[in-house]
Amino acid sequence: MTTTEAALDTSAGSDGQTVRRSEVPRHRIGAIVVVALAIVAVVFGIRRWRWGLTHEKTDDAQVDGHVIPVLAKVGGYVATVRVVENREVHAGDTLATLDDRDLRAALDKANAEVAAAIASSGSSARVGQSGAQVTGARASAEAARAAVVQAEANAAKADRDVERLTGLAQRNVVSRQQLDAAETAARAAQAQLAAARESSAAADQQIIAAEAGLRGADARVAVARANRDQAALELSYTVITAPATGVISRKSIEVGQLVQPGQPTMSVVPLQDIWVVANLKETQVRGIRPGAPASN
Numbered sequence: 001m002t003t004t005e006a007a008l009d010t011s012a013g014s015d016g017q018t019v020r021r022s023e024v025p026r027h028r029i030g031a032i033v034v035v036a037l038a039i040v041a042v043v044f045g046i047r048r049w050r051w052g053l054t055h056e057k058t059d060d061a062q063v064d065g066h067v068i069p070v071l072a073k074v075g076g077y078v079a080t081v082r083v084v085e086n087r088e089v090h091a092g093d094t095l096a097t098l099d100d101r102d103l104r105a106a107l108d109k110a111n112a113e114v115a116a117a118i119a120s121s122g123s124s125a126r127v128g129q130s131g132a133q134v135t136g137a138r139a140s141a142e143a144a145r146a147a148v149v150q151a152e153a154n155a156a157k158a159d160r161d162v163e164r165l166t167g168l169a170q171r172n173v174v175s176r177q178q179l180d181a182a183e184t185a186a187r188a189a190q191a192q193l194a195a196a197r198e199s200s201a202a203a204d205q206q207i208i209a210a211e212a213g214l215r216g217a218d219a220r221v222a223v224a225r226a227n228r229d230q231a232a233l234e235l236s237y238t239v240i241t242a243p244a245t246g247v248i249s250r251k252s253i254e255v256g257q258l259v260q261p262g263q264p265t266m267s268v269v270p271l272q273d274i275w276v277v278a279n280l281k282e283t284q285v286r287g288i289r290p291g292a293p294a295s296n
Contacts, residue, residue, distance in 0.1 A: 023124035058278050065274035070266045073237035085251050089242045100238040107235050110228035117221040140201035148200045158186035206255040246270035
């Protein structure tokens with residue numbers, strides 16, 4: 001058998017023909033595998049080397065974002081908790097509620113105080129007790145001024161009567177007794193005029209006092225309304241809502257728990273505004289510019 005024939009496997013077919021099958025030595029297969037692996041390693045190394053020329057890598061990185069605390073604005077016992085940890089919520093969703101019976105009673109009381117203050121002052125409609133006092137004072141002042149006008153007319157007539165009778169008495173047309181009566185009537189008219197003027201001045205002062213009282217009553221109405229609005233606002237705070245869209249974190253309240261104003265109840269982490277904090281060595285920051293893309 002020749003050398004060439006030793007590398008071939010011959011077998012006789014059923015029809016007597018000879019078929020040859022080639023056979024590769026095992027040491028050549030191992031060499032091919034080693035060469036292929038070496039080529040792959042070289043290509044991978046070159047790619048990593050070229051990647052390292054333009055990229056930096058760090059294992060010291062973490063995801064960060066805004067953490068919005070949800071605080072209780074009023075105190076009270078927790079009535080319901082409608083969320084669980086790591087649940088996504090939307091802005092305005094109800095997270096929890098507090099027992100609102102005390103604050104609702106305070107609001108009812110404030111509404112009653114507003115109604116009483118309005119009834120006392122009349123508010124802007126100028127009706128009610130204080131408004132009626134102003135109206136009455138103004139009517140009294142008008143009557144007092146009319147009395148002054150009447151007294152002035154009476155005094156003027158009395159003065160003219162005295163002047164006329166004085167001339168007639170000098171000519172002995174009328175008696176001295178008639179002149180004395182006219183002078184007395186004139187003095188009485190002057191006295192009545194002075195009294196009417198004093199009454200008118202007093203009525204004007206009553207208007208000033210009544211208007212001051214009305215302004216004070218209006219101020220009390222404003223205070224009562226402010227207290228009512230404050231009570232309504234505090235009542236609304238018994239419903240704790242989500243300040244932003246995100247995921248619930250650090251929930252620390254349960255039903256029946258007593259919370260105080262300003263106490264943290266949970267946090268909301270907005271997932272649409274998160275970022276990665278990567279810590280690089282000083283030798284890695286060369287060539288890195290703001291806005292450069294990053295990947296994990």
